Amino acid sequence: MKYVKNLWYKNAIIYSLDVETFKDSNGDGIGDFPGLTSSLTYLSGLGIDCLWLLPFYPSPNCDDGYDITDYYSVDPRLGSLGDFVEFMHRARELGIRVIIDLVVNHTSIQHPWFQEARSDKNSNYRPYYVWSENPSESHPDLIAFPTVEDSVWEYDEKAEAYYLHHFYKHQPDLNIGNPAVREEILKIMGFWLELGIAGFRIDAAPFLIQGTGLENVTPEKLQGFLQEMREFMLSRRTDAILLAEANVEPEKIPLYFGKGERMHLLFNFILNQYMFLALARQDKTVLEEGLKLLPEIPSTCQWLNFVRHHDELTLDFLSGSQQEEIFAAFAPEENMQIFGRGVRRRLAPMMNNDRRRIELIYSLLFTLPGTPLLRYGAEIGMGDDLCLHGRTSVRTAMQWTDEFNGGFSTANPDELTRPIISDDEYGYKKVNVAFQERDPSSLLNWFEHLIRTRQQCPEFGRGTWEILETGKSCTFAHCCHWEGATVLAIHNFSDRPCHVNIPLCKGKHLWDLFGDHQYEPSDHSGELCVNGYGYRWFRVDER
Structure with missing residues (x-):
């Protein structure tokens, strides 16, 4: 297979953040673009090569910025367009691409x-x-x-x-059937592309092409707008991408990829939910079922895999009893659940701060076929604040140091845009960037190693994948092939050590790339050991 430069997103590490809660530069209690710009060296050092920014447009903030009053500017609380341009310049110097939210299903009622x-x-x-x-x-x-x-x-x-309004009543839906609206959306895209962004995350993509209440507009016309967006974007920047948020059934996924002429990437909601069910059961079977549910996609398209993002962990593809299994394992209290179908917690508290399980899950994420997404703060094991309303429980301010306000801001605590977590287990005194940067065994340094290793294994992002039989229900193994090379990953969902026999490995030399432990070298028999909640990555040498 010939390497295609514009498929950079196949091996990217995407990091998601909200400017408002990342770093405050002027002491007003609100994160801003100058603060984010000053933090780019941290992200570059971590190995991040693509940022996804949540909405930063002017907004009354009734829905965390997703209710927009001006698509062509920056919320004054977060800085100016000049600050945005300076941020983009610095990101480009550090080799970090930037994609932004395109929220055009609806506007604010105040627009x-x-x-x-x-x-x-x-x-x-x-x-x-x-x-x-x-x-x-x-x-x-x-x-x-x-x-x-x-x-x-x-x-x-x-x-x-x-x-x-498909969402809140203060967010009236735009009429995508109106050519003038579609033209306006393309103008919005063109504006931000001129400022250097590398693509868009299309918010609420299914509702964008739903057609509810529209007359004389065919579904084909609405769906065709996805292709119009792609063609327009590529006419301005050939390496830009479209990432769609589309939580839809497997049979509807082709609407968004088309034959490779619509979206570049799609959030992998199906696999995310089946992964958590497998973790709750400590059984790989349902994860394999989830992988098999995924339709084949065009070679230029890609899945975006994630553990947690800025919204709830939605479970709507699972049955009621399956949802209850996940609630019992990871969100047993009603306050931890939301909308009757989701979990409003970050991963570390869901796993009772068990470092072994946190590592296992992110190791799995970084090897599953697709591109991995990392949510800000996950790299240091940030917690959540269930005292906050709704989804804001997982949108607390970044914890930089053990100093005042966690180093996020010098403002009075009651002036912060979002409270800093200060409890004994996940509070900024204990969980922060500065402390973990100095600790070689910290979760942060583990993530840096994870990211560096993943970037050296393009097979996971670009290759064809294959599930391998292990003979053990608790242990999941798969391999990815690309341009004559093969990488293999094994993950043990149980707390007990496990020996597995993998025929593919018999007679092969396995190079240990990454793991939870320094294991003894493979003896070419195909039998491999994995610790409880353990993981191992290999490169398979055919010689």
């Missing part, structure tokens, strides 16, 4: 477009949104937050009509 649309039925902005004077259905199956909203329609007295 000037909506305010003009509701004020004048003849306004050019009226058809920017979806209206109905008498909607016939509430569409309960399309409500994104069923425990919060009871309909996708909300009556607006000033407009004298109902407007569509």
Whole structure:
């Protein structure tokens, strides 16, 4: 296979963060672009080569920035466009690409477009949104937050009509069937591409092409907009990518990849849920089922694998009894659950801060077929704050040092955009970057080793994968082949040591690349030992 330069995302390490909670430079209690810029050397040293930034646009912040009032600027609390450009310049110097959220399913109710649309039925902005004077259905199956909203329609007295909103009622949906709206979206993309970004994460992609409440617009036309976005983007920057957030059934996934002409990457929600069920059961079987559910995708496309991100751990692909298994194992208290179908915790507390299990899970993540995503703070084992409302429990400020406010800000604690975790187990006094940078055995230094090793194994990101039989239900093994090279990974989901026999390895020389322990070299018999909650990576030498 010939190496294709523009497939950089196949072997990238993507790091997700919110500017608001990462680093405050001016002491106002809010993270900002100058603060993020000053932290780029830390991310570069960790081995990160791509950042995904959550929304940083002007917003009333009723939904953590996903309710936008201006797509062409930076929230003044976070800095200026000039600060953004300086950030992009420094990121480019350090070899870090930047992708940003494109939130165009909806706007804020305070957006000037909506305010003009509701004020004048003849306004050019009226058809920017979806209206109905008498909607016939509430569409309960399309409500994104069923425990919060009871309909996708909300009556607006000033407009004298109902407007569509799949998410919160303060986020009216844009009318993607309107050519003027589609043209506006392309202009937004063009604006940020000119400022150097390397692509977009498409928020709520299924709702973008849903077509609810639209007349005379075919599904094919709406789905075709994904291709329009791709073509426009590549006309401005040939190596830019589109990453879609699409939590959909396996049979619907081809809508987003097409034949390779639509999205470059898709969040792997299916595998994420089956992985947690396998961890809860300490049984690889359901993980293998999840892998087999994934449809074959075009060679230029890719899965984005993740453990946790900024939202809840959603479990909607699993049955009620399977969800209860995960709740019992990782979120046994009602306050740890959300929307009746998800978990609002970070990984470390879910695993009771068991270092062995945390390492096991991230080792698995970095070897599964696809590109790994790392959420800020995961590299130091940050916890969550269940006293905070909803999803904000996992969106606390980054913990840099054991000094005041964890080194995040010099502001008074009551002025912080989000509280700093200060408990005995996950608080900034104990869990912080500065402390772990000085400790060779820290989780942070383990992650740096993990990332460096993964970057030396492009087979995991680019190759064809194969599940290997181990004969043990607790031990998962798979290999990836690319350009004549093979890498192998073994993960033990149980707390007991395990010996497995893998026919593929018989008579082969195995080079140990990474593991939880310094194991004895392979004896070419195909039998391998893995500790409880252990993991091993090998390069297979055919000679």
